[in-house]
Amino acid sequence: MNGPQLVSLVSALAIMAMLFELLRRHRLREKYAVMWGVLSLAAIIGAVFPGLLTGAADLLGLQVPANLLFFLSIVVLLGLTLQLSYELGRTEDQIRTLAEEVALLRMEVERQHDNS
Template sequence: MSGYGFAIAASLGIVVFLVVLLRSRRVREKYAFIWIAVGIAVAILAAFPELMLGLTSLVGIQTPSNLLFSASLIVLLFVCIQLSVEVSGLEEETRTLAEEVALLRLDVERAAAAAGNPQPGPDASGPGSDASNR
């Protein structure tokens, strides 16, 4: 199998794998579509290598492999930036949820104390706490 045939088979295999992951809901659409587009682009460039030569001369790079590696690094850089944005948002959401849970717990404890039925806090050694299980 030639290098071009291997590239076509590998990229189409990755596209099929991504479609399976997408159908089983193991990956979200916004991520899968980007990778499917990259896989299809690689398959097209492998099927028609003269397109890569044309792109190389258009951009002004000496060899097609340098263009391929440069494009790959740029795509991976954008993926890292996008994932960093997602992680930052999730960290903010986790912090907000933790604060809301703490406020709700305080409200429940105050309401129980006002009703004359004090609830043990998480540090108290009540029947459900870790201190009674030791």
């Protein structure tokens, strides 16, 4: 195993260990942990079997396997960005709804207080 493979493997294993620690401490939700676990597992497989990337690049007709790696990385990052944007939109809607409910409850409490 050469230097870059070793660095990739150690990095992927470190991310996997950090993932389990975040899950253990309840700092990361399970639905995100699955996604990061799959990515870490793919990185480990890619580090242990670097010929897979070369074979896939040859199969797709790419001259440089790194181009496939960069393309896949961009697709994954775009997917993550889309997922997080969706979650952010849902959270903003929930926050707005809760703020409206709190305002209505506060108005009701003030009305009760004024009538007393």
